[in-house]
Amino acid sequence: MDVLLANPRGFCAGVKRAILIVENALKIYKRTIYVKHELVHNQYVIKKLRKKGVIFVEKISDIPDNSIVVFSAHGVSKKTKEKAIKKKLIILNATCPLVTKVHKEVSKASEKSIETILIGHKGHPEVIGTLGQYNNENSKIHLIESIEDINKLPIKKNNTKLNFFTQTTLSIKYTQSIIKSLKKKFPYISGPKKEDICYATTNRQNAVVKLSNITDMILVIGSKNSSNSNRLAELGRETGVFTKQIESFSDIKEKWIKNIKYIGITAGASAPEFLVKQVVEYLQKMGAKKPKEMLGTKEKIIFNIPRYLTLPSHLKNYE
Numbered sequence: 446m447d448v449l450l451a452n453p454r455g456f457c458a459g460v461k462r463a464i465l466i467v468e469n470a471l472k473i474y475k476r477t478i479y480v481k482h483e484l485v486h487n488q489y490v491i492k493k494l495r496k497k498g499v500i501f502v503e504k505i506s507d508i509p510d511n512s513i514v515v516f517s518a519h520g521v522s523k524k525t526k527e528k529a530i531k532k533k534l535i536i537l538n539a540t541c542p543l544v545t546k547v548h549k550e551v552s553k554a555s556e557k558s559i560e561t562i563l564i565g566h567k568g569h570p571e572v573i574g575t576l577g578q579y580n581n582e583n584s585k586i587h588l589i590e591s592i593e594d595i596n597k598l599p600i601k602k603n604n605t606k607l608n609f610f611t612q613t614t615l616s617i618k619y620t621q622s623i624i625k626s627l628k629k630k631f632p633y634i635s636g637p638k639k640e641d642i643c644y645a646t647t648n649r650q651n652a653v654v655k656l657s658n659i660t661d662m663i664l665v666i667g668s669k670n671s672s673n674s675n676r677l678a679e680l681g682r683e684t685g686v687f688t689k690q691i692e693s694f695s696d697i698k699e700k701w702i703k704n705i706k707y708i709g710i711t712a713g714a715s716a717p718e719f720l721v722k723q724v725v726e727y728l729q730k731m732g733a734k735k736p737k738e739m740l741g742t743k744e745k746i747i748f749n750i751p752r753y754l755t756l757p758s759h760l761k762n763y764e
């Protein structure tokens with residue numbers, strides 16, 4: 446069995462930044478760090494941080510006054526931020542800068558009373574945070590998840606003050622088809638030149654398509670609540686290649702790989718590389734050859750953390 450590793454795969458710049466913010470905050474403040482929602486959607490990352498003393502909460506009201514709170518990479522609504530300020534919490538913002546960019550644009554649309562459509566998944570924390578940037582009594586933001594939702598929108602066809610934004614981790618192909626239908630229905634709608642789907646989502650989806658051309662099975666490493674991992678698994682299935690999404694090597698069933706000659710591996714933007722290594726080791730135990738890394742887009746993007754959270758040198762080797 447040949448093993449091919451997708452490139453790029455795994456951690457994106459936003460996830461790396463969020464984890465670094467929390468790890469450095471633990472070392473600098475030496476106090477309990479509360480995180481609003483899961484910092485990133487991966488159970489191994491969350492477990493590791495929990496062991497270091499991080500407490501994950503869903504509600505700001507669950508955090509004692511004057512504590513330290515980190516907003517997760519998915520971002521929060523304006524109301525959540527206001528609640529944190531009211532409780533005199535020290536806020537460390539780990540929202541991915543690419544999500545913040547969408548927040549700012551939605552907030553601007555709200556100020557200008559531009560009716561807004563957000564394409565995204567209902568209930569996803571990023572979507573809740575983005576919807577929560579819009580606060581205008583005379584105008585509205587609407588969430589749509591599919592082409593079918595477009596016809597249910599209570600918006601006039603010839604509305605000239607209308608725009609759209611998207612969640613950052615959607616399927617490129619499906620989102621483009623939604624946008625096409627939106628533009629057909631609302632000829633005056635404006636929006637970003639490209640959808641707001643981020644570089645990491647785009648590159649990982651393109652890599653899965655490449656993988657699907659040369660493999661007869663794809664393993665996607667990523668938690669069930671990870672939107673971008675779910676999209677990778679969906680895409681793998683759409684290409685017609687037998688695809689399975691796993692949390693770790695222990696989910697792999699021997700019967701899946703019985704007659705497989707070329708197996709591809711990828712990992713969602715919140716899945717750490719050690720999980721990929723474990724899968725490779727497991728497959729090698731089952732007789733696979735040494736893995737080959739596919740050629741792919743080089744990602745050079747780095748998102749800096751706030752200067753006050755960079756570590757003084759005496760703390761850098763502290764574990």
Ligand code: SF4
Pocket residue numbers: 457458459460518541542543544613614643644645646673714
């Ligand atoms: Fe940011 Fe994209 Fe990573 Fe989400 S997947 S944290 S938007 S870079």
